[in-house]
Amino acid sequence: MAAPAPPNPLLTSSTADSSPAVQLHPLVILNISDYITRHKLRGQKGPLVGAILGLQNGREITMEVPFDCKYVEREDGSILLDEVFFKERLEQYQTVFKSPQLELVGWFTTGQPSGPEQRHLPIQLQLQTDLGYESAMLLLFHIALASQTAEAGGKLPLTLYETIWTNEGSMDIEGPERNQPLRFREVPHTVEASDAEMIAVDFVARGGGNATAVESETTSAETKSNENGKGKGKAKVEGTEEKDELYLNHEEEEHIAGLQAKANAVRMLQTRIDLLLSYLSSQPPSYLDDATTPMSAEPPPNHEILRSINALVARLPHLSAANSIVLEREIKEAKTDAQLLELIATLTDVLPDIRELGQHWAQAQARTAPVPTLGTLRVDKREFGEGEAIEAGGPLR
Known part of the structure; x- marks a missing residue:
């Protein structure tokens, strides 16, 4: 068994009397993820740092817009923000977002889940002491946890910290005193999204899924063509055809998004059910079932949680029985409509064949039918004279 990691010396164990209420907007998370992806794909070296703009009203803080920043490296290897670039870019963003006027409320970078490191202190001190x-x-964005928390219900791979000036073994100091060490304290946060942000996030998520599928299929097609060694021209044509087949229309994207949402809901429900089963299986046997079981157990069961689980189980039949008849009727109607549409489509497909069969049948009947016998015909007197008659099939006189 591995030894537990030592505590982070930059984190303080003291608790705040009133923690700030931080609201994190999805645009911040999307932009930081985009910066990290571009930084990795371009093969850029060095850390990734940026600033976050938002609003602050007392202890209420909103983080709305981020932007990346340039940095300069000092002789000792530590990094600082390029103040000229930072001030110019900050002024540009504040000119754009001036109603309401956004201000700098924090900065972002990448780090370990254990918390801030010594390399994060210079920029933090620069922002607090030099820039005011x-x-x-x-x-702090945790790249190592990004893949582990991608499933539904996972925690976001980031942590927010506020800073305090502390005196070792003494109370916290609010003001910046250079003779006191700077410590970080974790701050809880909530994700707040407006209607426009929800639409943008949904569009980016659907577009990103299609782009990933196209890239993976194209890459596999090129790899297969290179292994076969049959030339580059044919491989490009085949790769183009596969790429064209992967584009989805709006209805298909909506259908896939709905199915994905349902799958995530079912997966989360299964996770919660497994958690309840694990909790119930860890409970000691009840003395009501076995009289020899002692009434006192270590640790004692949480009766409040057990009552909540019992109430949930008792409520399940009432939730499902109320709409079962209506649901069955809707399922039958949907099934009947689908079968009717399929039958209409089949009849539409066979109509040309039925029409062609009728034409061939009429032609065959015309050839095989016997010649009718007309007998004696009475001809109009205006044409051949009064009272004249001819035999059927005979010559006209």
């Missing part, structure tokens, strides 16, 4: 942003917070 004493309440600037740190958003």
Whole structure:
């Protein structure tokens, strides 16, 4: 068994009397993810740092717009923000977002889940002491946890920290005193999204899924063509055809998004059910079932949780029985409509064949039918004279 990791010396164990209420907008998470992806795909070296703009009203903070920043490396290997670039870019963003006027509320970078490191201190001190942003917070994005928390219900791979000046073994100090060490304290946050952001996030998620599928299929097609060694021209044509087949229309994207949402809901429900089963299986046997079981157990069961589980189980039949008849009727109607549409489509497909069969049948009947016998015909007197008659099939006189 591995030894537990030592505590982070930059984190303080003290608790705040009133923690700030931080609202994190999805645009911040999307942009930071985009910066990290571009940084990795371009093969760029060095850390990734940026600033976060938002609003602050007392202890209420909203983080709305991020932007990446340039940095300069000092002789000792530590990094600082390029103040000229930072001030110019900050002024540009504040000119764009001036109603309401956004201000700098924090900065972001990448780091380990254990918390801030020594390399994060220079920029934090620069923002608080040199640039005058004493309440600037740190958003630490954990790249190592990004793949582990991608499933439904997973925690976001990021942590927010506020800074305090502490005196070792003494109370926290609110003001920036250079003779006191700087410590970080984790701050809870919530994700707040507006209607426009929800539409944008949904569009980006659907577009990103299609782009990933096209890239993976094209890459596999090129790899297969290179292994076969049959030339580049044919491989490009085949890869283009596969790429064209992967585009989805709007209805298909909506259908896939709905199925994905249902799959995530079912997966989360299964996770919660497994959690309840695991909790119930860990409970000691009840003395009501076995009289020899002692009434006192270590640790004692949580009766409040057990009552909640019992109430949930008792409520399940009432939730499903109320709409079962209506649901069955809707399922039958949908099935009947689908079968009717399929039958109409089949009849539409066979109509040309039935029409062609009728034409061939009429032609065959015309050839095989016997010649009718007309007998004696009475001809109009205006044409051949009064009372004249001819035999059927005979010559006209």
